[in-house]
Amino acid sequence: MSTVTADSSRYGRFMTGLLRITLRLDTFIHTLYPTDFNPLYYTGGLSNLFLFILVLSGIFLFFYYEASLAAAFESVRYISDEVPYGGIIRGVHRYAADGFIVAILLHLFRNWFTDRHLFSRDNPWISGMFLLLFGGLIGFTGYQLVWDERAQVLTTMFLAMLRSIPLAGDGLAKIFMGGVGIGEGTLVRILFLHIVPASTLYVMLWWHYLRLRHPKVWPPGVWVLLVVGLVFLLAGVIPATSGQPATPAARPTSFPMDVFFMVPFWLLNWLSPGAVVVLGVLLFVGGLAVPYFSRRETAPQMGVRHAGVAQVIDGNCTGCELCYFDCPYNAIVMVPSPGPGLSKAAANRTLLAVILESRCVECGICIGACPFEALELPKFMERDVRIEIAQAVQA
Amino acid sequence: MTNPKIVGFVCDWSVELAPLLNGNRLRDLPNVYVIRVPCSGFVRPGWLEDALNQGAAGVFVTGCPYGDCLNREGNFLMRDRVDQQQRRLQRRRIDPARLAMFAHGLHDREAFMAEVRVFSDRLAAMAGGQATPAPATEPAPAGGSP
Numbered sequence A: 001m002s003t004v005t006a007d008s009s010r011y012g013r014f015m016t017g018l019l020r021i022t023l024r025l026d027t028f029i030h031t032l033y034p035t036d037f038n039p040l041y042y043t044g045g046l047s048n049l050f051l052f053i054l055v056l057s058g059i060f061l062f063f064y065y066e067a068s069l070a071a072a073f074e075s076v077r078y079i080s081d082e083v084p085y086g087g088i089i090r091g092v093h094r095y096a097a098d099g100f101i102v103a104i105l106l107h108l109f110r111n112w113f114t115d116r117h118l119f120s121r122d123n124p125w126i127s128g129m130f131l132l133l134f135g136g137l138i139g140f141t142g143y144q145l146v147w148d149e150r151a152q153v154l155t156t157m158f159l160a161m162l163r164s165i166p167l168a169g170d171g172l173a174k175i176f177m178g179g180v181g182i183g184e185g186t187l188v189r190i191l192f193l194h195i196v197p198a199s200t201l202y203v204m205l206w207w208h209y210l211r212l213r214h215p216k217v218w219p220p221g222v223w224v225l226l227v228v229g230l231v232f233l234l235a236g237v238i239p240a241t242s243g244q245p246a247t248p249a250a251r252p253t254s255f256p257m258d259v260f261f262m263v264p265f266w267l268l269n270w271l272s273p274g275a276v277v278v279l280g281v282l283l284f285v286g287g288l289a290v291p292y293f294s295r296r297e298t299a300p301q302m303g304v305r306h307a308g309v310a311q312v313i314d315g316n317c318t319g320c321e322l323c324y325f326d327c328p329y330n331a332i333v334m335v336p337s338p339g340p341g342l343s344k345a346a347a348n349r350t351l352l353a354v355i356l357e358s359r360c361v362e363c364g365i366c367i368g369a370c371p372f373e374a375l376e377l378p379k380f381m382e383r384d385v386r387i388e389i390a391q392a393v394q395a
Numbered sequence B: 001m002t003n004p005k006i007v008g009f010v011c012d013w014s015v016e017l018a019p020l021l022n023g024n025r026l027r028d029l030p031n032v033y034v035i036r037v038p039c040s041g042f043v044r045p046g047w048l049e050d051a052l053n054q055g056a057a058g059v060f061v062t063g064c065p066y067g068d069c070l071n072r073e074g075n076f077l078m079r080d081r082v083d084q085q086q087r088r089l090q091r092r093r094i095d096p097a098r099l100a101m102f103a104h105g106l107h108d109r110e111a112f113m114a115e116v117r118v119f120s121d122r123l124a125a126m127a128g129g130q131a132t133p134a135p136a137t138e139p140a141p142a143g144g145s146p
Ligand code: SF4
Pocket: A309, A310, A326, A327, A328, A329, A330, A331, A332, A355, A359, A360, A361, A362, A363, A364, A365, A366, A367
């Protein structure tokens, strides 16, 4: 309950401050929207929506794109200027990508600040870090595909970063370019590195959702309409543009950088390529470690009692599957019943509920679901609740 | 009945109770006894009816704001179960308005207290509603929450 008391460490106080800010923000948003429509509750669904828009518009662009040094820039121009609605679709792809990054970052920070990455929720967090990594890679290769001046500079910077990795660096750069220098094979590889990781995102999403029953995959309908409308509006009003075509002799002039994808390259202004690589690796590894080291307090300090993993009372379970449908973490499986139960209702059962202890978060939702008194949380026994009720109504 | 006996099941993760409690009762509304539960979805609807049958004038469950349940689903499931239980109560000629579902976040102390107070006042106004079986009225909305 009281996540706001008894913080010992400075880090804990800092994280508690962030939690407060997050919740205050929610309270403010709730003055504008009903709670069911708070967009911050649907950051995951919004990311998924953006990803879906990206896939659809990406398929369209793929039909026209040519992955060769000579034709890439021209094919992008052709899409923008000559294909009917091509410019719009390109803009949609561009702005949906920005929206995607904003949404996944919001998703990450919100779930971090509200402690929704701890304990048995480390699975979505870890898969989320990989989704983020791949998302960044896809965004980066997307910029390169246009093969304008900016793309060329980015590629050069990226190669410098690759080469700075000890031992493997030169080899990696060679693999990336498909030869000793940027050549005809390079853009094919970049296209591959754009599309295949994007497909992999869906595999990772399966991992991301693995332990969740009824994940909120889509935001509410009005938000879907608003987002789709907004992306199309932006694409129409501010079309996505290319810079100058890339020529081997081109000297990098100034061009707009996209903050979300380009932070590492922007850092190159101050740091050596090797330092940026080290920083990136540290961030990623640190990110993976967050669920295990960023606990602001222990459960007792938070005033939360340890409830114990839910237990099925074999004799009472009728195999009605209600708990199986309601457990939000897919922690209950139904197995063929090895024998009849003891109670009258359970005498003819064909199924038996079994708790997968490693997935159970001790929330007790299954207790409320079971109409046959066949589930208990060890530290919150039904008997104790009944005693409390009796206390409450007497006197 | 001026001080209706009320039992409240309050989720550990929803409204912060420490500053509001005096023992197991709300300091400002001592007629309200609070039972803390690990998630609003933990509450078995049968317990709510038992509490009513054992002499409580009203029962409520408090979870986090809808959409923000720590366990993602608990408060939605509980809202459905409370609705269902209200229909069941009505069939048994118990006024369904004696059962309510609230949703408040960690810092929504004032809103929580205000809603409990309204609930308590309404029960006080219905005093005697227990003795005379309630006519089959429309089921009351599940708490004032959106
Ligand atoms: S307590 Fe029950 S509902 Fe909650 S995670 Fe464990 S098995 Fe699932």
